[in-house]
Amino acid sequence: EKTHLVLTPEHKTLFGLAHVCNTPSRENCIAYGKALINIASADGFLGDEELNWVLGYIAAIGATADVIENIKAYKANSEQFDDIFKNVQATTSSKTGLIYDGFKAASADNVLHEKEKEAISKLADKFGLKPNVIEQIEQIFRDEQQLKQKRIQLLFPDGYPDFTKYKTRTACADSEKAELFADFFKQEVYKAKEDDVPFHYHVTNTVQTKINNVLKQKNIETPEITANVVFKTVEKHVTRTRQRTQQVSQKLHTVTRSLSNKAVHQQHISWLQVYQPSQLYWQSDGEDHEGPIDADFGSRMYPSTPSS
Structure with a gap:
């Protein structure tokens, strides 16, 4: 079954990509998506919520349908990080961005497993990022999660979702x-x-x-x-x-x-x-x-x- 996605400016805003002007290359999009899937499946299971988050994110970046299908068909961990980024040059911002997005993708099923965190650390080590930088990124992610929970409790005091x-x-x-x-x-x-x-x-x-x-x-x-x-x-x-x-x-x-x-x-x-x-x-x-x-x-x- 082919993936058909219709994107609006709101979709980009949802993923924090409203100000991204240039769509990354096909190779970069595929590498980014595969890396996120490796992280999200590091606990031994890739949930539908995790896969859908990755596909939605890549679509919001502006990837074409064939790129999304390529990522969707990718078998988790069939390629290691070294293989994924063998022919892809990652910038500093894309490295830290991928680490942050790794936390988001891995927790899309409401669970951030220790194995998933280990996969994030492994990728960060490959990128040469210092541990204190990763700790700061994780803390930002957790702060955002807590703020989200507060927002839900405030906006839906009688329960969420609707019974x-x-x-x-x-x-x-x-x-x-x-x-x-x-x-x-x-x-x-x-x-x-x-x-x-x-x-x-x-x-x-x-x-x-x-x-x-x-x-x-x-x-x-x-x-x-x-x-x-x-x-x-x-x-x-x-x-x-x-x-x-x-x-x-x-x-x-x-x-x-x-x-x-x-x-x-x-x-x-x-x-x-x-x-x-x-x-x-x-x-x-x-x-x-x-x-x-x-x-x-x-x-x-x-x-x-x-x-x-």
Whole structure:
């Protein structure tokens, strides 16, 4: 499938490129894009958000469609930095700019992994940039992220994004129920924050597991369940669970502060593994349930569906 992009001045402003007059050469655009993909995939996975950020950025620079397709088809880390920049001369500003954009691309999925930071440092070392310069660039990036979070909290005090999209969706088949349930929790309840990287990994895996469990079940007769019914049930669960998870998150924050980021990332310590809360409450059909958060979400949400 070909990529078709229509750019406006607002797109350039979004990426901070409103005052860029000259489009870099084809070779420079491709090298820049490949380097960003190598950084964003250094944790072993290139998320859709990360890839789309890179493609959007390169498009905003003014790259042609064939350049964007070239970058889109690039297999992450199939070329090392030395190979990528073998025939490309990078200016000082493009070097520091690429480091900054590396932080942005790698965190497009709301997670800045230690391996991604190592890839950024490796590229910076190749460019001959001093460590203190990289530290300053990272600090600017983090300051901007914090400012963005403050802006969201101020502009969307009742929550972001809007929950109404879940109220208008219907779910009949098991797969549709699983998708709706997983989407709600991943997007609304368990949002990754800067200091909760392990939490994000755990939830992503948990959500996928629940989807797979539901899809494995065959020939199960279940009544039609509208999205509104699902929403109301989940809403009750969220109210009770958030009260407990707020306490858990506070203790997790204290624990992770005492660990190095490298140790947390390498061991993939989830907040459940760190704190291991054994008494979390669940509510369905007006009844309270007690059990670990790893319990089968699907069977509690849909009592008529046997647990796999």
